[in-house]
Amino acid sequence: MRVADLLATLAGRGVLPEVAERDRPLERCLTARARIRGRIGERQLRLLSEDHWYDSREIWRLAECAPGLGPLAGPADAAHWCRSLLVGIGRSGSASARATSKSLHNERSVCNLPRDQWRPVRLMDCSRQSRARRGMRQVRSRHATSCRMDQEIGPPTDQPGAPFGLDSVYAAAQRSRDDASPVKPCFLPAYRRLIESLAEEADLTPTGVAVTRSRLVFSLVNQLKVRELVESSCIDPELWGDDAVFVLGLPGTGLHRLQRLLNEHSALNIPTLWEILSPTSEWRPRRHQALSDDPFEHALWAHLGQHDSFRAPDLGAPYGDHLLLTYAFHTPSASLEYRIPTYADWLQAQDASEAYRFHRYALAAILDRVRGGTPLLVNEFHSLKLPALLSAYPHARVIRVHRDPLVSLSNVASISTLRRQAWSHRVDPREVTAEWARRLTAVLNEPGGYSEALPGHEVLDVTYPEVVETPLLTVRRICDFLRIPLPTGIERRVLEQCDQFPCEPGAVDTYFCLDEEALPESFREQRAMYCQRWGLPGS
Known part of the structure; x- marks a missing residue:
């Protein structure tokens, strides 16, 4: 036809x-x-x-109906x-x-x-259309290309009165979707583990309970909206993100500096905070518009704003993509703000391939409406689940930023302590430090993990001292790696951006003064080998 x-x-x-x-x-x-x-x-x-x-005979056979007279007769x-x-x-x-x-x-x-x-x-007739859809799903499942996530759907059973119970959270999410069709939530095992840890271990304040419940509703709304777009074939995730570039580091490495430098290049497309918060929204804020009253970031940055070293980012500023995994309830970054060790340990042992497949769905929703340039995603927590990331993005290019793990531990422990104080009655800095030391040790010790070679993938390794001391040369190396030009005008903007680094969002100048001898021996051994391998101070 x-x-x-x-x-x-x-x-x-x-x-x-x-x-x-x-x-x-x-x-x-x-x-x-x-x-x-x-x-x-x-x-x-x-x-x-x-x-x-296209040969559609197999579709019609599985649908158990005749093709009919064709589209022109409809x-x-x-x-x-x-x-x-x-x-x-x-x-x-x-x-x-x-x-x-x-x-x-x-x-x-x-x-x-x-x-x-x-x-x-x-x-076409509704009954024929539904049978054709069932046939399409069978063909997709045979070729492992289905966009549905039914394998983790379970009955929404809750304890009566539970503040984070799935029944009430799902009902609130449905009310927020403006007469949208009902879509069953996914990733329920992760959700149940998360709310159990929140209820039993986080020791939340009343404000923490209210904000956390709003975040759960917000996450579920975004999950349902993204899946509805993909599962109804409005967006094909295979068309988006295949050329994505990921900038990784250990938690606490501090990638905001490099992110802001690369954001000056017009050939790179770094998602903004608003795009991450609302991957399906058509509205775009002004570049320097302040945070709205959203449940994820506004309350957090209002608390952190009491400290001189923190400044809230603009909605139009580049931001990390860890929230896309939060919408699937599979994000290690939740441990930054909550004391949930049981959930974090469970999550570290899980295969996150399905969560990263959803991550690609959400990224496709963003790129479908905000086009132009190579997608560049900057996130320290991808290093904890690198094999799952590469399974969802088999052609991804990776830029790894290496920094002394002791400094990374100091950074992530101090930031985690400040963030947990926003929602919890009690926060023990020593406990936070020990928890993150254990997680960094597991990342460094994992076979085929963050610090190992990645066969079949293009990888560029840079050190954090290079980013600080020679920022323009580092940007040139990255542009050569990505095979994109670096015009003189962009070089000038990169140098101008360097003057603003002391005020970067989330920057912390006063870290915990850690006693290295008090840290676990396994962490010290892994740190020494890591620094020696990448020529970092402290080796």
């Missing part, structure tokens, strides 16, 4: 307007597309204009419905449009409209 024949059939039924020129050269269409804003890119236009052949029965739908879109927010959207929420198609105006297009 030719796209032109489908458009002509729809125009003949009064669904679309008549087109004066039937045929145009592809290059002319590409030039015209570049002059207007919209969700259709060059790749999508080429998919419509160039011949593609508009004859659906023309009236399509015309009324287009009228409903014109009346944005009208009752008729909302009623149509609510009754057919599972039958969405991607079109050149803002996401909040997507409406269903139904060209």
Whole structure:
């Protein structure tokens, strides 16, 4: 079937307007597309204009129904419905449009409209369509390419009155989604482990309980929104993130400096705080807009703002992507703010491949609306689950930043202590230090882990002293590694950015003064070998 024949059939039924020129050269269409804003890119236009052949016999066989007369026969029965739908879109927010959207929420198609105006297009009988979808899921599962995450869905059973119980949190999440279709939550084993640790070990203050519950609702809302987009085929995660670059370090390495330097390059796309907080939102804040009253960051930075060494980031500033894993309840960064050792130990022993597959879904939702440049994600906690990261991003390029583990431990222990004080009745700095020393030792000692070679992946190793002492040379090395040019204007902006480092978000100048002899012997041994291998001070 030719796209032109489908458009002509729809125009003949009064669904679309008549087109004066039937045929145009592809290059002319590409030039015209570049002059207007919209969700259709060059790749999508080429998919419509160039011949593609697909064998769908297996789909119809599994669906147990005949193909029928074809797509061109569908508009004859659906023309009236399509015309009324287009009228409903014109009346944005009208009752008729909302009623149509609510009754057919599972039958969405991607079109050149803002996401909040997507409406269903139904060209086949519902029963046949549902059977075809079941057939598609069977084919996808056979090839291990399914976008669904049903294997971790369980019954939402809670204890009555539990503040973090799944029943109440899921109900609050559904209310926040504005008449959206019900989607079952995933990653329930991780959720249950997390709330058990929060209830039994975190010793939360009343404010901590309220903020934590809001965060759980917020995480579940984002999880459901992202999965709904992907599972309804509105976004294909295979099209996004394949060229992603990850900047890693041990927890406490301090990657904000390098992140801000690389953010000056227009060929790199680093997600901002708002994009991480709302991966499915169309709204974009101004570059220097202050934090809104969101449950994740506003309350935390209000507490940290009492300390001179902390300054809250802007919503439009580059930010770490650890929150994308938080929406799947699989993030080690939760231990920064909560005393939850049982959950953290359980999480360290789990295979995080499914959580990172969701991470790719959320990144695809961001990149689908914020396009341009190579995706660059900066996060210290990916080093704790590097094999799972590379399983979800098999073609990822990795930049590892190496720093003395003793300094990293001092940094992460001090930051964790300050953050836990925001929500907990009691915080013991010695206990925090011992906990993070144990985790860093496990990372350094893991076979095939962070400090080992990564066969099949492009890896660039830099040291933190290089980032501080020769920032421009370090940026040049990274650009050569990524095979992107470094114009003179960007070099000048990089040097200007270096003057602002004392005020970087989250920077801490006064760390714990750790007694190295009091640290576990296993940590000291791993630290000595690590520093010697990478030529770091302290070897």
